[in-house]
Amino acid sequence: MQYIIVGGSAAAISAVESIRSLDRDSRIDLFSDEETPLFSRVLLPYYVAEELSKPLLNFRPADFFETNRVTPHLGVKVTSLNGATKTVKTSDGNTYTFDKLLLATGGRAIVPPIPGVDKEGISTLKTMADAEKIYHMQGKRAVVIGAGSIGVEACISLTRRGIKATLLEQLGQVMPTVFDAEAAQIVRKRIEDLGIEVFTGEKALKFTGDKRVTGVVTDNREIPCDMVVLSVGVRPQTELAVQAGLTLGDMKGIRVDETMQTSTADIYAAGDVAETHDIARNTWFLNAIWPCAFEQGHFAGLNMAGQKTLYPGSYRRNSIGNFIGIPAISMGVTHAESCAMTSDEDEFREIRVRTKDAYKKLVLRNGRVIGAILVGQTQKAGLMSILLRKQVNVADSIPMLMSDRLNFMDLLPILRRNADQFSEPEYKELMDTGL
Amino acid sequence: MKVLMVDKEKCTGCHQCELWCGTEIASTSRELARAINEAPQPVPRVYVEGQKFALQCRHCENAPCLDACPNGTMRRDPETGLVYVNEPTCIACWMCVMVCPFGIINPSSSMKVAIKCDRCRSMGYPICAEVCPTGALSIVERKDYRKKKF
Numbered sequence: 156m157q158y159i160i161v162g163g164s165a166a167a168i169s170a171v172e173s174i175r176s177l178d179r180d181s182r183i184d185l186f187s188d189e190e191t192p193l194f195s196r197v198l199l200p201y202y203v204a205e206e207l208s209k210p211l212l213n214f215r216p217a218d219f220f221e222t223n224r225v226t227p228h229l230g231v232k233v234t235s236l237n238g239a240t241k242t243v244k245t246s247d248g249n250t251y252t253f254d255k256l257l258l259a260t261g262g263r264a265i266v267p268p269i270p271g272v273d274k275e276g277i278s279t280l281k282t283m284a285d286a287e288k289i290y291h292m293q294g295k296r297a298v299v300i301g302a303g304s305i306g307v308e309a310c311i312s313l314t315r316r317g318i319k320a321t322l323l324e325q326l327g328q329v330m331p332t333v334f335d336a337e338a339a340q341i342v343r344k345r346i347e348d349l350g351i352e353v354f355t356g357e358k359a360l361k362f363t364g365d366k367r368v369t370g371v372v373t374d375n376r377e378i379p380c381d382m383v384v385l386s387v388g389v390r391p392q393t394e395l396a397v398q399a400g401l402t403l404g405d406m407k408g409i410r411v412d413e414t415m416q417t418s419t420a421d422i423y424a425a426g427d428v429a430e431t432h433d434i435a436r437n438t439w440f441l442n443a444i445w446p447c448a449f450e451q452g453h454f455a456g457l458n459m460a461g462q463k464t465l466y467p468g469s470y471r472r473n474s475i476g477n478f479i480g481i482p483a484i485s486m487g488v489t490h491a492e493s494c495a496m497t498s499d500e501d502e503f504r505e506i507r508v509r510t511k512d513a514y515k516k517l518v519l520r521n522g523r524v525i526g527a528i529l530v531g532q533t534q535k536a537g538l539m540s541i542l543l544r545k546q547v548n549v550a551d552s553i554p555m556l557m558s559d560r561l562n563f564m565d566l567l568p569i570l571r572r573n574a575d576q577f578s579e580p581e582y583k584e585l586m587d588t589g590l
Numbered sequence: 591m592k593v594l595m596v597d598k599e600k601c602t603g604c605h606q607c608e609l610w611c612g613t614e615i616a617s618t619s620r621e622l623a624r625a626i627n628e629a630p631q632p633v634p635r636v637y638v639e640g641q642k643f644a645l646q647c648r649h650c651e652n653a654p655c656l657d658a659c660p661n662g663t664m665r666r667d668p669e670t671g672l673v674y675v676n677e678p679t680c681i682a683c684w685m686c687v688m689v690c691p692f693g694i695i696n697p698s699s700s701m702k703v704a705i706k707c708d709r710c711r712s713m714g715y716p717i718c719a720e721v722c723p724t725g726a727l728s729i730v731e732r733k734d735y736r737k738k739k740f
Binding site for chain 2: 165169195197198201206207211212213214215216445446449450453472473474475476477478482484486533534535536537538540541561562563564565567578579580581582583584585587588589
């Protein structure tokens with residue numbers, strides 16, 4: 156068997172580990188256009204902040220390829236993919252054949268078509284080269300465009316380096332795809348307390364300056380700056396998929412089935428490039444987040460190595476961690492209305508509890524958890540995550556789930572009622588205790 | 591893979607396991623009288639939950655925390671199968687907390703690390719089981735629940 160992995164981040168590495176758990180001997184060739192292997196993209200803001208040096212960005216040891224007997228081709232781009240002949244061509248002029256191929260090409264940061272966006276001092280924050288560029292930028296004032304996770308973290312990173320940062324978001328709140336208005340308000344307050352200026356509902360119209368950026372003009376003002384970070388989202392890198400004629404989804408990601416296989420046999424996709432069934436939304440979705448990439452890589456790897464294993468589906472999960480100063484976790488859908496594939500019979504509920512230091516919200520569809528937000532008190536967030544993943548009915552347990560004393564043992568009756576869905580040994584052995 | 595199990599007939603909910611875990615494993619002084627005044631407060635890795643059940647990390651076969659950790663801080667000991675936090679590299683992103691199905695990972699904002707039970711892997715035997723006055727906690731082989739193919 157000859158495996159080819161295109162990509163070198165979470166989904167790719169996870170797939171390698173899964174393949175190797177079943178197949179110790181076959182050849183694995185991995186192609187990555189990043190020259191620095193095994194680093195974690197989500198940690199790039201920590202690098203910019205000088206919190207982590209380069210070696211500490213790695214999520215696997217430097218000898219990973221050696222111990223897993225992978226032949227890495229770093230800085231080598233796969234330039235064409237042919238599903239019929241099962242071959243790829245690469246930027247170093249070689250042709251390789253494969254039996255099973257994984258497309259883990261991830262996403263590319265979107266560069267919005269704002270006039271002047273090509274000026275010096277403007278960068279996205281997606282690749283190691285981006286992080287290096289931002290790290291070495293000279294200046295005292297920065298504007299970050301787009302208040303998603305990366306935008307917020309970029310702002311904090313720059314602030315920690317003594318740079319005055321302004322966060323600009325065209326929608327009405329910070330982290331609009333992660334939090335509802337209430338949670339966003341709590342987070343915004345924290346960001347502002349760090350000395351970051353936040354403008355929401357305001358759009359960047361153009362960049363000023365000759366060669367180098369000197370300011371951002373919005374619909375309300377002009378913000379002088381020495382650098383700009385663009386963090387308006389990512390788009391799946393599907394050039395190879397398009398070339399190979401693979402089916403793309405509505406969100407322009409590569410459609411995969413439950414085994415992570417694309418529309419062409421023996422070509423699989425996983426991670427930020429893959430459009431999977433979203434459990435919470437009950438439709439196809441691109442969940443471009445680290446945990447999904449890792450899970451999908453895991454399932455892709457098992458299936459590629461011949462062990463048919465069905466991926467239960469993805470759902471969004473975000474944690475803002477200690478970086479911002481208040482723990483906040485969000486998963487699934489944040490509002491009932493952001494749910495597709497609804498019918499008139501679907502019944503939605505949103506339950507909220509707000510105390511001085513904490514906020515908790517559950518979104519239910521037909522008695523099943525499809526979304527949760529926890530701010531302040533987050534330790535039990537994983538309980539919501541597992542209820543969301545398993546889609547079990549919790550309609551009669553709402554007060555318990557909303558209680559700040561909720562713990563795992565409270566869930567045992569729900570688990571027993573749905574024992575066929577909680578078949579993992581970790582759950583079974585606790586159900587067996589008779590409690 | 592061995593797991594820690596609780597005998598519900600024997601567990602009285604006395605919280606001794608929590609107390610000892612908090613003192614012996616989590617505190618710097620390792621003395622109860624001093625540990626209670628330590629700042630930041632020591633965080634026990636075992637939780638006496640519900641009526642009376644001492645719950646620690648279950649060291650899941652497919653541990654979601656291992657997949658969620660963005661820099662390999664969450665690790666599995668290849669020999670024992672125990673899942674542990676390599677504290678020096680933890681960046682306190684709380685991704686593991688977000689996915690732990692048992693809610694037993696503590697996001698310690700004061701210590702800036704994710705704190706969870708490693709079943710005292712460096713001591714060889716878990717303190718909670720050792721100190722349990724009724725012997726309610728014991729280490730047993732994990733049952734194979736998969737349907738056997740004949």
